[in-house]
Amino acid sequence: MDLTYTPGQQAFRADVRAWMAANVPAHKLKSYDTREGFEEHRAWERTLNEGRYAMITWPEILGGRGANLIEWLIFEEEYYRAGAPGRVNQNGIFLLGPTLMEYGTPEQKARFLPRMAAGEDIWAQGWSEPGAGSDMAAIRTKAVRDGDHYVINGQKTWSTRAAFADWCFGLFRTDPNSERHHGMSFILLPLDTPGITRRPIPQLDGEPGFAELFFDDVRVPVENRLGGEGEGWNIAMATAGFERGLMLRSPARFQETAKRLVTLYRRHQAKVSPAVGEAVLKAWMDAEAYCLNTYMTASRLMAGGKIGQEASLNKIFWSELDRSMHETALSILGARAELLANGVDDPDEATRWLKGFLFSLAGPIYAGTNEIQRNVIAERLLKLPR
């Protein structure tokens, strides 16, 4: 155990900090859940890629830096410290990207990964259906083989970023007689394919963060299938592992929120009750604990370990931490917590806290509800009966 950064790691941090200082847009981008903001964020992804900072853990040949997980953590810390824009292509770079690396053919990797890193293809995800939420094995949307194509019919919902995204990955039933987690395949498809209808769904803040997708005789080439026919479930589980696991919610994000919360508390300390101080402290402690735990996991993975059921522990911890940090901030803001639009010079950023709170409410629901995660922990870690 050595909890000090090496000179090389310190130099890397300094490089990232300098690059961010020179490149992070001075003005705040519009929300990526608007058409205009979506394209602004795509441009930012292009800038990141030009600096080879779009996906630093990827191999150099794919535009990455071959960075290890500790460097990734340092990068994320500097990214959030700089207040850089949210990653509009997170479905691609954090979820599909690692899945492609593990299950994609060389042709698929070459075809999809560089465009993903450059923001040329922004990805949506297509898991849930009206009758298949937590019970993902209940998926019914069919992809029927017709020569060298699949013909897709059915419906997806809660498809994150699908309102404006270019491509979608998802799970489709390729064996019409199959049931549950058998007979499904993992398929990638352009969202401008004829036969696809998108219906954006406004989320709590009014913006279309996700959409319903209707498939009506949508033809997709067979080479767009990731992995073998009928092997989709296991691949989707790996993707879900990436989602719950290390990368999607880096600790730096929560530490930055905790730092903002501590700052907010200091500003209002004189007028809030001492109980608020303890809630702020709890938020700081939990953000730190999440960070430390991630450094431990990163160290273990770098020594050859694999991520296992701790993905479920992580997902519960960060999602409930995020919600409670925002609740604490709103309690400090008091009557100003309801402001959906504040003046530009509000040092408290009341609206940012409110929007962050609304977003945090989704955390315990997506990527497998926290109830499902608690079942996973109880059954697989504590060996309780199903």
Place this chain on the structure above:
Amino acid sequence: MNFAFTADQLLFRDTVRDFLAAECTPADVRTLAAGEGRSAARWGKLAELGLTGLTVPEAQGGLGLTLVDLVLIAEEAGRAALPEPLIDQIGIVVPLLARFTHRPEVAAVLEGIAAGTVTVAVGHPADPYVADAADADWLLLGRDDALHLVPRGKVTLTQEVSVDPLRHIAAVAWAPDNTTLLGEGLDDLLDHGALCASAQALGLAQAMVELAADYARTRSQFGKPIGSFQAVKHHLASVQVAIEFAKAPVYKAAFSLAQGLPRAARDIAHGRIAAIDAAAAAARTAIQVFGAMGYTYEVDLHFFMKRAWALAGVWGDRHFHVSRLQHLVLSDDAPTGADATFGPK
């Protein structure tokens, strides 16, 4: 940056876990609780394993290992609810005495500790009682910011009864003099005590979850094991989350204290609060899962709950460490943010 224990550290941890699983079963603890309370035979075996000398400098016959090695062993002692005062001795007494090895009598005490023939009890002025004082040869005590090493013969003990039948505690009356004075280190005494209590709490919490999970697998109601009910599953899963996210802060605290870093006080307080909370949640949940059986003296759960409750109050309780951490984190000039996590302060 490498936040991992070495293969050797983990192997040693596993050896101790296996040893205690065989030699300190809940049934053994129950037997001791009805009798002497301490096993001289087990103490001899702990010494043979090198555990009594784990942190004793090699020059005094020990293994010369650090608090980073110790923290995993303390977790195992907690997991087994080990009755003997091993952790107080190698996690608190030894690291502090090791600063005074230039004094021949201290070096001799350390040699005796490593050999398993000398025991030293330890107390902080903030705590009213000292554990295992009656059987000790020496007591390491604090007074006016200074540490004193006091022979057992120079103190007067008033025995008290702990909720934990295996904790032997006593109020200690004594008078410092020039022969007992060692030197500074009272803050470090508290931090070492807090670290040891935290690590044991982690092990106790895990043991309670496992006992409750075992019970939930076998206890049947409505025709099925109660562990198949989501209400029971979710309670235990929530405690497991709390335990997992208390570990890294405790391990980091061990590293910071071992290295003497200025941020050690902050790390110790964080680990202490997280570990107290995890153990309290484990106890509260485990007794609920056990139902009425958990409220009896007949199942073994209570030994673990009582140790956790007793350790929650010593070496600075939750309120003490919360106030301490609030000062260190929320004050206007305190460092916050990701780049402060592994920073010096």
